[in-house]
Amino acid sequence: MSDTVTLYTYFRSSCSARLRIALHLKNIPFNPVFINLLRDEQSSEAHRAINPSGTVPALVVQNSSGTSVTITQSLAALEYLDETFPQTPKILPNDAESRALVRTLAQIIGCDIQPVTNLRILKRVAPLGADRTVWSKDLIEDGLRAYETIVAKSAGKFSVGDQITLADICLIPAAWGAERVGVDLTAFPVTNGIVQRLENEEAVRLGHWKTQPDTPEELRV
């Protein structure tokens, strides 16, 4: 019997998109559970019992012996998938130097950009007079400048060489968020080239915010 994988997800969530893309890339079937962030379902008691952070995603893997693991941080969940589904395409390179580089890029997005542009932060800065769009755009551009400087040296077809890595899996949903607030991705030409190539990948199309079962009809393609 194979593992049963459940993903708590929201179509617009970039952190959820990371997991959706990785699961599709690795051909791991999963059951989605939809948590609507606009209805604040992430803060419900029921959801917090699964993810005490009150966020998505949460990844639950139940293995054949009946034990289950719940992972409530997307980067930890992505690495867990890489370690426990070894027969699937790897998203972390074998050598330590490349792994550090991939993690550095992933963390520019996962630690420097996403947390300060997250919904709960936007909800707090708006009453202080900050324009949510300007706030997000500035911070995303700061992060992308750093990303661009690094990938200018490391990129092949994707961010580090020619294979899709953890870095790319974090980059593409961040690019969707960047476009949403008016960031001109052509100002980051190497990164933009990687984004364009990623958009053609099947796993990215399947994980895209526009194609999810919980994507509202009017936003679907």
Ligand SMILES: N[C@@H](CCC(=O)N[C@@H](CS)C(=O)NCC(=O)O)C(=O)O
């Ligand atoms: N560090 C966490 C961040 C999770 C996170 O902030 N998720 C967002 C969606 S991308 C969320 O659930 N936001 C809900 C909120 O801010 O209330 C991770 O990587 O999983």
